[in-house]
Amino acid sequence: MGDPIKKIELKDGTTRYRFVIDIGRDPATGKRRQLTKTYDTKKEARAEYAKVKHQTDEGMFVGPDKTTVSAWLDTWLKSTTVDVEKATAANYADALLPVRERLGGKRLQDVTEEDVDELVSWMLTSGRKRGGKVGSGLSVRSVQLTLGRFRSSLNVAMRRRLVVRNVAQYTQIPREARRKAAAMAALRVPWSETEVRQFLASIRGHRLHAPVLLALIGMRPAEVCGLRWSAVDLDAGTLSVELTRTLVEGEVEEKGPKSEKGKRKLPLPKPLHAALRAFKARQATEAIRAGELYERSGFVLVDELGVAWKTDRFRRAIHKLMEQAKVRKVRPYDARHACLTYLATSGVPDVIVSAWAGHADLSFTKRVYIHPNVEHLRQAADQLDELLG
Structure with a gap:
């Protein structure tokens, strides 16, 4: 095999050294590809040729590419x-x-x-x-x-x-x-128990009382918006989290929870049970009043004409209620944090708190959603009173 390094002379009389080497086939077209390089000295050209050949033989060579x-x-x-x-x-x-x-x-x-x-x-x-x-x-x-x-x-x-x-x-x-x-x-901390009670006292009797309670028992906003009456069993006192309703690029997307753990059946606390029963009766009256204009979507969170709400509207409505109640403004999602913190610090076992949240990872629930404050830590101080007393 001859020397791959070729001596060339430019029009101005300058001497350069060039090589042409195969660098494999184009993965898109399958056509043979070659690389041409020119250097001032034969030593530089030979060193680069050896480098390119080694990388090509080892399948590691990266050829020039114009992809942006x-x-x-x-x-x-x-x-x-x-x-x-x-x-x-x-x-x-x-x-x-x-x-x-x-x-x-x-x-x-x-x-x-x-x-x-x-x-x-x-x-x-x-x-x-x-x-x-x-x-x-x-x-x-x-x-x-x-x-x-x-x-x-x-x-x-x-x-x-x-x-x-x-x-x-x-x-x-x-x-x-x-x-x-x-x-x-x-x-950015979730509401304390005092703030939750203040907010609830302000909205009791409001049309959105039941949907807000759904958020306060730890349901995600998308789960609240995706809850259908068919998933609520008022006789048994349970609801099933089976669907989420979210906005994706301006369009509503309905889908199941992220994981199998996200699909869960929750027993209804008594205040929520009563609020849902009242909300269902109220919607029945609204449907009669609206007649043919009423949209029977089957969702729990709907307006007076039966049109299902989206998460952005739910968020704005809750923030307006917070303003009217003169409570600290938090994200609706923080209601979920407040609920899980309350359960965890009230003696509910960790595995139950995680299952209630619909999490597959117990440690994730504890690490991300539980926020003990100074009042929660007072129990530890009381125990230390006995040790140090």
């Missing part, structure tokens, strides 16, 4: 969301929107660690496009989600030999941003 970041993300999302729910697929796509905005037009192979670091910095300071003041910073959690999805996509790009390495692998969210996020999270 956005084009690659399209490919990755298509393959990675094949077996996931519509809402999950939408979350994946949403998480990558900042990457598309900042790096989408750039060649994937040209993205550097500095590009990813600058992306994170921009997101933390001015990356918000919706859900708050446009141009303000996104939450640390949102940035973590974006970074995680981008890393995952680059891992697949490496496996398909589109990039040499994962330039997002070692990018970290600055410590100060994480510290501030932790401090903010510590301030």
Whole structure:
């Protein structure tokens, strides 16, 4: 075999050294691919030729590719969301929107660690496009989600030999941003027992009394909106969580709970039992009054014409009730946290609390949903009184 390094002379008389080497077949077309490289010295050319040949023989060579970041993300999302729910697929796509905005037009192979670091910095300071003041910073959690999805996509790009390495692998969210996020999270606490009772006293008799109680027994907002009367057995005093009703990209999606544990039958506390019975009777009267205009959707949470509510409307209505009751404004989802904290600190066994929540992982319930406060800790202080007394 002859020397693969060829000496060439340019028009200006300059001497260069060039080689042409097979780098395998195009995975898309199956056509043979060749790489041509030119260097100032024969030594440089020979070293690069040896490197490329070794990588090609080992199946590790990454050839030049013009794929942009956005084009690659399209490919990755298509393959990675094949077996996931519509809402999950939408979350994946949403998480990558900042990457598309900042790096989408750039060649994937040209993205550097500095590009990813600058992306994170921009997101933390001015990356918000919706859900708050446009141009303000996104939450640390949102940035973590974006970074995680981008890393995952680059891992697949490496496996398909589109990039040499994962330039997002070692990018970290600055410590100060994480510290501030932790401090903010510590301030966001669910209602205390006193606040729950104050709120309930204010809304007793309100049309939404029963749906709010559903949230306060730990049902997710999407589960409240997805509850049908067919899943409520007032004679037996139980309800079955079988369906969630959520908004995905502006459209209502009805689906079962995330896991088998999420499907659960709950006994009705007496106040909720009475409130549901009253709410059903009220809806029967509303249906008679509305006549043919009434929509018999079968859902528990409907308006006066029988139209089923969506989670965003439920959230706004609860916040309005909080304002009228002059109680601290919290997320409707925090009612779930308040309920599970109350059960856990009232002596209900952990396994029962987790089953009530519909969680498959007992440790997850305790780690994320239980928030003991100083009053709960007073029991421990009372026990120490005996030891130290």
